[in-house]
Amino acid sequence: MSVKIKTPFTRDDVKKLKAGDSCLISGVIYTARDAAHKRLCELIAENKPLPLDVKDSIIYFVGPTPAKPGEAIGSAGPTTSYRMDAYSPLLIELGQTGMIGKGKRGVEVIEAMKKHGAVYFGAIGGCGALLSKCIKKSEVIAYEDLGAEAIRRLEVEDFPVIVVIDSEGNNLYEIGKANYLSTKFR
Amino acid sequence: MREINSNLITEAVKRLCIEANCHLCEDIKDCIKKSAAEEPWPQAKEILDLIIENYNIADSKNQPICQDTGVACVFLKIGQDLHINGDITEAVNEGVRRGYAEGFLRKSVVGDPINRVNTGDNTPAMIYFEMVSGDKLEITVAPKGFGSENMSQIAMLRPSDGLQGVKDFVKQVVEQAGPNPCPPIVVGVGIGGTFDKAAYLAKKALIRPVNQPNENPFYANLEKELLEEINALGIGPQGFGGKTTALALNIEYFPTHIAGLPVAVNINCHVTRHKTEVL
Numbered sequence: 001m002s003v004k005i006k007t008p009f010t011r012d013d014v015k016k017l018k019a020g021d022s023c024l025i026s027g028v029i030y031t032a033r034d035a036a037h038k039r040l041c042e043l044i045a046e047n048k049p050l051p052l053d054v055k056d057s058i059i060y061f062v063g064p065t066p067a068k069p070g071e072a073i074g075s076a077g078p079t080t081s082y083r084m085d086a087y088s089p090l091l092i093e094l095g096q097t098g099m100i101g102k103g104k105r106g107v108e109v110i111e112a113m114k115k116h117g118a119v120y121f122g123a124i125g126g127c128g129a130l131l132s133k134c135i136k137k138s139e140v141i142a143y144e145d146l147g148a149e150a151i152r153r154l155e156v157e158d159f160p161v162i163v164v165i166d167s168e169g170n171n172l173y174e175i176g177k178a179n180y181l182s183t184k185f186r
Numbered sequence: 187m188r189e190i191n192s193n194l195i196t197e198a199v200k201r202l203c204i205e206a207n208c209h210l211c212e213d214i215k216d217c218i219k220k221s222a223a224e225e226p227w228p229q230a231k232e233i234l235d236l237i238i239e240n241y242n243i244a245d246s247k248n249q250p251i252c253q254d255t256g257v258a259c260v261f262l263k264i265g266q267d268l269h270i271n272g273d274i275t276e277a278v279n280e281g282v283r284r285g286y287a288e289g290f291l292r293k294s295v296v297g298d299p300i301n302r303v304n305t306g307d308n309t310p311a312m313i314y315f316e317m318v319s320g321d322k323l324e325i326t327v328a329p330k331g332f333g334s335e336n337m338s339q340i341a342m343l344r345p346s347d348g349l350q351g352v353k354d355f356v357k358q359v360v361e362q363a364g365p366n367p368c369p370p371i372v373v374g375v376g377i378g379g380t381f382d383k384a385a386y387l388a389k390k391a392l393i394r395p396v397n398q399p400n401e402n403p404f405y406a407n408l409e410k411e412l413l414e415e416i417n418a419l420g421i422g423p424q425g426f427g428g429k430t431t432a433l434a435l436n437i438e439y440f441p442t443h444i445a446g447l448p449v450a451v452n453i454n455c456h457v458t459r460h461k462t463e464v465l
Contacts, residue, residue, distance in 0.1 A: 063253060067290070074292070075252060077252055077253050079333065080333040080366050080367075102365065102366070103366035124233060124424060125333065125455065126240070126456050126457045127236055127239075127240040128251070128252045128254075129240050129244040130236060132249075133243070147306065148292050148294065173365050176426040176428075177427045178427075180230070180420050180427035180428055180429075
């Protein structure tokens with residue numbers, strides 16, 4: 001059974017989720033990759049306003065392919081998250097509650113997630129065609145010059161993710177592997 | 187001497203960029219289906235089934251399988267009795283430019299690794315030239331995503347490290363990569379040569395069909411053994427646990443210096459793409 005999540009994604013919602021939970025996200029999420037994260041953190045350092053409200057937001061680490069005519073977006077699967085480790089703690093401190101990506105996260109990110117309350121979701125890497133079907137609308141809201149790396153506001157419906165790291169620091173990459181290795185299936 | 191015009195190369199590269207990015211090779215599809223059928227861990231099997239659904243959608247909609255449509259790695263085998271009219275490098279880059287524009291593929295190349303401004307057309311391609319006998323031109327386009335490329339490593343082992351040293355290093359690279367390169371992965375291993383030759387061999391290993399073992403029985407057996415040992419690590423599809431950590435492992439080897447044992451491991455994700463045309 002999947003947990004249904006509606007945005008905004010509050011810190012109370014965060015606490016209900018555990019590593020390994022399958023979730024379906026509906027509502028508004030934002031895209032940002034390396035270059036956009038760098039610019040956001042530069043704005044924060046200069047005390048300037050951000051192009052999106054990070055409070056209770058979910059940021060999807062993705063750079064989609066261009067949309068074909070009549071389509072909302074091209075293929076849009078997750079990128080590897082550790083490249084955002086230098087930036088995520090600051091955004092979490094400012095109220096970001098969700099991240100969608102794939103792959104390991106650094107200690108500094110997990111500590112910020114535990115301290116402030118945030119969840120790290122995994123989407124299935126390499127399934128950009130499948131995931132794009134859950135994205136109904138896409139609009140560039142900042143940094144158009146970055147092309148695929150621009151910040152987009154996405155409207156999603158039942159976007160499938162799994163909780164990889166919860167707000168207590170439980171980690172599916174460790175749990176899942178240990179569970180598998182401890183069974184007769186091995 | 188046979189002659190061809192370079193515009194034929196441009197057209198072929200354009201077609202191959204689109205074809206490779208939207209339609210997964212049949213050998214990889216067969217391998218994923220076989221792994222899904224044999225995967226004992228239910229959660230892992232579910233993920234493999236979604237991966238199959240994804241490439242089917244890509245096939246039917248002519249849509250990129252993955253949003254990382256990669257840097258275009260272009261392998262050219264040029265017959266020594268063939269004359270090409272026009273600049274071959276420019277012809278390849280023009281093909282990449284057109285393929286990535288017309289195919290709605292992502293432009294993922296920055297012009298300078300430090301200052302990082304996107305070139306806007308996915309050029310330049312990474313071109314690997316090889317001279318061969320004959321008067322044909324074989325072109326293989328292998329778009330390479332960087333989630334997996336970033337997890338690749340090279341080691342200059344000592345001859346005394348031997349076979350065990352090679353095996354330990356390959357497994358260590360896969361274990362350190364864990365969930366990052368979108369497992370199930372395809373592992374390309376280059377053994378021997380020089381520092382750069384080993385890396386090239388590892389990349390070349392990734393364009394050999396996964397159902398074609400190395401022609402040398404010793405290396406064919408090593409491929410099999412290493413694959414089994416990697417699939418005992420438990421990383422599984424997406425790193426959530428399971429048997430299917432790697433779909434295949436291909437080794438290419440080359441003679442080396444008396445003092446050296448270079449080993450390069452180039453990782454690819456389950457979207458291991460390459461398409462070939464002969465002109």
